[in-house]
Amino acid sequence: MPENMFTEEQRDALQEIANLAMGQAATRLARLLDTFIELSVPRVRIVRAEDAARTLREMTGIDETVTAVRQGFRSDIKGEALVICRSSGVGQLCDLVNDPYVHSAYDSVSQAELMFDVSNVLTGACVSCILNQLDRTPIFSPPGLLGEQISLEDVFHADLLAWKVALLLEVNFALEDQTFRAHLVMLMAEDSIRRMNDALSALLSSL
Amino acid sequence: MNDAMEQSLSDLVIERVGFGIFVLDRDMKVLMWNRFMQDHSGQPAEAVVGRSIFERFPELPRVWMSRKVESVFQLGSFAFSSWEQRPYLFQFDHDRPITGGVDFMQQDCTFMPLTRGREVIAVCVTISDVTHVSVMQREREEAVEKLQEYANRDGLTGIANRRFFEARLRDEFLRWQRYGGEMSVLLFDLDHFKDINDRFGHAVGDTVLRVMAQRVADAVRVQDTFGRFGGEEFALLLPCTPLADAMLVAEKIRMTIGDTPVEAEGMRVPVTASVGGAAARPGVPSYEVLINEADAALYSAKRQGRNRSVALA
Numbered sequence: 023m024p025e026n027m028f029t030e031e032q033r034d035a036l037q038e039i040a041n042l043a044m045g046q047a048a049t050r051l052a053r054l055l056d057t058f059i060e061l062s063v064p065r066v067r068i069v070r071a072e073d074a075a076r077t078l079r080e081m082t083g084i085d086e087t088v089t090a091v092r093q094g095f096r097s098d099i100k101g102e103a104l105v106i107c108r109s110s111g112v113g114q115l116c117d118l119v120n121d122p123y124v125h126s127a128y129d130s131v132s133q134a135e136l137m138f139d140v141s142n143v144l145t146g147a148c149v150s151c152i153l154n155q156l157d158r159t160p161i162f163s164p165p166g167l168l169g170e171q172i173s174l175e176d177v178f179h180a181d182l183l184a185w186k187v188a189l190l191l192e193v194n195f196a197l198e199d200q201t202f203r204a205h206l207v208m209l210m211a212e213d214s215i216r217r218m219n220d221a222l223s224a225l226l227s228s229l
Numbered sequence: 230m231n232d233a234m235e236q237s238l239s240d241l242v243i244e245r246v247g248f249g250i251f252v253l254d255r256d257m258k259v260l261m262w263n264r265f266m267q268d269h270s271g272q273p274a275e276a277v278v279g280r281s282i283f284e285r286f287p288e289l290p291r292v293w294m295s296r297k298v299e300s301v302f303q304l305g306s307f308a309f310s311s312w313e314q315r316p317y318l319f320q321f322d323h324d325r326p327i328t329g330g331v332d333f334m335q336q337d338c339t340f341m342p343l344t345r346g347r348e349v350i351a352v353c354v355t356i357s358d359v360t361h362v363s364v365m366q367r368e369r370e371e372a373v374e375k376l377q378e379y380a381n382r383d384g385l386t387g388i389a390n391r392r393f394f395e396a397r398l399r400d401e402f403l404r405w406q407r408y409g410g411e412m413s414v415l416l417f418d419l420d421h422f423k424d425i426n427d428r429f430g431h432a433v434g435d436t437v438l439r440v441m442a443q444r445v446a447d448a449v450r451v452q453d454t455f456g457r458f459g460g461e462e463f464a465l466l467l468p469c470t471p472l473a474d475a476m477l478v479a480e481k482i483r484m485t486i487g488d489t490p491v492e493a494e495g496m497r498v499p500v501t502a503s504v505g506g507a508a509a510r511p512g513v514p515s516y517e518v519l520i521n522e523a524d525a526a527l528y529s530a531k532r533q534g535r536n537r538s539v540a541l542a
Contacts, residue, residue, distance in 0.1 A: 054303045135314035146306025154305075159344065162307040164337065 027068055027187070027215055032222045039225075040064040043151035044193055051147050057197065059118065061148075064193040068215075071186055075175045081192050082205050084108055087171045089115075091141035094163035095149050099156065099217045101189075101210035103149050105141035107203070109171050114202040115140055118195070138165045144206050148193060152208070156221040185211035189218065249319075249356030252343065255302055257281050257295060260351055269321040269334070288320060301340045301352045308340040312359050323360040335363040383457040385435060386442035394456030394464055395516075401468050402516035405509050413475030415465040416523040417482060417504040420535040422461035429498060436493035437500055441486055448485045449478070464520075472508035472540055479504040479538035487536060503530040504538035 028036065041063065048061045069077045079085070087109045094102050107115050116136040142165045153160045169176060191208040210218065243250055244264045252261040259282050262274040270277075272285050283291055297308045310318065312335040323334035337357045342349040381393035389397070398414065405412045419425075419441065426434040438461065445463065449455050454466040465482070467475050483502055490497040505527025513519055522541045530539040 050304050054300055132314055135310075138309070138311070138314065142307070142309060143300060143304065146300075146308070147304045150304065150306040154347070160306075161341075162309075164309040164311060164339065 027189075028219065028222070031226060032219065033066070035222050035226055036066055036218070037064070039155045039222075040066060040152060040191060040193075043155050044148065047147040047151045050151070051143065054143065054147075055118065057118075060196045060198060062194045064191055067190045067192075069188055069190050071178065071188070074178045074188065074190070074209075077190065078106075078174050078177065078192075078207065082106065082174070082194070084174065084205075086110070087173055088177075089137070089170045090168040090172060090177055091138060091165050092168050093142065093145050093165045095145075095153070095160040096163075097153055097158035097160045099153065099158055099210060099214045099221065100160075101208060101214055103145040104168070104177065104205075104207045104209070105144055106174075106177075106205045106207060111202050111204070112137060112170075114197075114200070115204050118144075118197060118204075134167075138167075141165050144195060144204070148206055149208060152191070156218070156225065158221075187212055187215070189215050248358065249354075251277075251282075251354050253282060253298055253352050253354065255298070257283060257298060261353075266356070270319060286319065289318065290315075294318070297340050298352050301342050302349050305342050305344065305347075305349050307342070310336075310338040310340075312337055312363055316363070318356065321358075323358060325360060325364065330367070331360060331363060334358050335360045383442075386439050386457050388442050388446055388463075389454055389456035391456060391458050391464075394454055394458065394466065397454045397456075398464075398466050398516045398520070401466060402509065402519065411469055411471045411508065413467045413470045413472050413506060413508040414519055414523045415467070415475060415479050415482070415504055415506045415538075416458065416520070416527045417463050417465075417479070417502050417538075418527060418531070419461040419486070420501045420503055420531075425498060425500070429493070429496060433493040433496065433498060437491050437498055440491045440493075441500065441502075444485050445482055448481060464523075470508075472506060475506050475508060476538060476540050479506050479540075483536070483538055501536035503527060503535045505530055505541070506538065507541040 044061045044064050048059060051059050065081060067077060067081075084106070088106050089109045089112050091105045092102055094100070105115075112133070116133055118140050142162075145165070146162060149160055149162075189208075189210045192205060194203045194205045196203050246263070247265065249265045249269065250261070250263040251259060251266050254260055259277045259280060262272075262277045266277075267273050270286070277285050282294075283289060297310070301308050316331070317333045317336045318338050319334075319336070321334040321336070323331070325331075335358070337359050339355045339357075341353045341355070343351045343353050381389060383390040401412055419437070422434065422437075425437060438457075442455075442457065442463070445465075446455055449465060450467075452468055456464050456466075458464045465478070467478060470478070483504055487499075487501040490499040492498075505523045505525065507519055507522035507526055509519055513522075526539045526541040530537050533539065
């Protein structure tokens with residue numbers, strides 16, 4: 023299993039960091055959006071390229087087509103973040119950042135723009151918080167649409183991937199009192215796993 | 230290299246670089262304004278720095294922009310705006326005023342946090358001119374549209390091809406299944422077309438097909454779909470038309486084709502056609518069955534001596 027790329031101690035540290043970071047992200051999001059967004063406990067896995075789609079299917083429980091927005095982030099640890107939800111749930115996803123004030127006559131906002139905004143806000147908050155815990159300040163690329171009606175298999179072109187193993191971190195969101203959930207998935211390839219490894223060792227030895 | 234030198238180099242770069250850079254504080258007050266912004270807005274740094282950005286640019290989307298900047302302050306991460314959703318932030322000219330076909334410079338914008346320690350002290354906004362991308366995108370969309378059009382047309386006659394005809398027929402059949410009403414299909418075939426090819430040559434045969442397609446296309450209603458089904462076989466889809474009316478159309482088409490010989494390469498080629506018609510009715514399970522019925526009617530028209538129209542008995 024590729025799971026042994028981290029020591030048990032490192033895994034625990036990473037889980038702890040992710041938990042802390044999501045708490046922080048939730049606080050920041052609540053302040054920004056003026057509504058409480060419930061974040062799940064983050065799940066961390068090491069996945070092989072060929073298993074990535076299946077793992078994602080298991081973790082999200084989604085069999086239908088999805089809408090997926092991607093964004094790159096980089097520091098010495100770099101990767102991609104995906105915001106994924108059922109295609110039928112895009113409207114509810116947008117509700118996370120939508121408020122009637124935005125729909126004033128002067129400032130009209132399209133659903134596509136809202137979708138990118140909400141993805142960017144979720145990605146920005148979560149990825150920044152995790153990397154800040156590791157003393158990194160990430161730089162982000164603009165959000166781009168992977169597809170509006172795609173299957174999870176289409177997210178990864180398994181035959182074209184330049185990586186064999188990736189670190190996958192999943193967290194899901196819900197608005198208070200709602201069953202709709204969107205998923206944020208952070209993916210980092212081998213090179214960044216090694217750097218993550220170093221960063222975790224440094225953190226552990228500084229304790 | 231000493232600090233002063235580095236400082237002045239980055240200042241020079243910021244002044245010369247080919248995209249807009251400016252910095253806002255939390256009250257939307259401008260702290261920095263580079264040369265690109267000055268050149269395109271006509272507002273020098275002195276006129277803008279120290280004031281609210283909305284004072285000099287009241288046309289900016291105030292609520293939207295304040296929220297973007299606030300999100301960067303609160304989350305400490307980036308925010309973006311793409312020309313595809315929001316073509317521009319500032320009403321700047323672009324360098325394709327003649328050939329561009331767009332009103333203002335198309336802009337991709339990035340809102341970046343400037344941090345000291347953990348604290349966001351200001352937001353830097355960059356503006357990229359992506360007018361050329363938007364122009365290319367539009368040209369691509371036009372090309373795709375044209376290809377789509379070609380993909381639906383028969384190369385020789387210019388009328389709908391079989392693929393497009395069947396797609397229209399399928400849609401119409403689904404609508405009929407759901408909402409009821411009437412719909413009919415005619416299939417027709419030029420009589421002894423093989424003999425025409427053999428006697429006069431393929432060039433004449435092609436002309437005959439083109440002229441016939443044109444004559445019939447001019448004779449049918451706009452809401453009908455007329456397509457080449459293959460070889461010398463054509464099909465006509467008649468939405469909202471009962472079989473009796475469809476057979477009147479069949480006769481009209483047969484006359485249109487047979488009344489006047491085709492002139493091709495100095496020769497007069499007499500042409501006739503046989504027509505078969507069928508209509509959707511309860512019990513017809515699919516559009517394929519409907520086509521088969523029209524085909525059976527066409528076969529029977531052929532067997533009865535050609536140059537006639539026959540409805541499915």
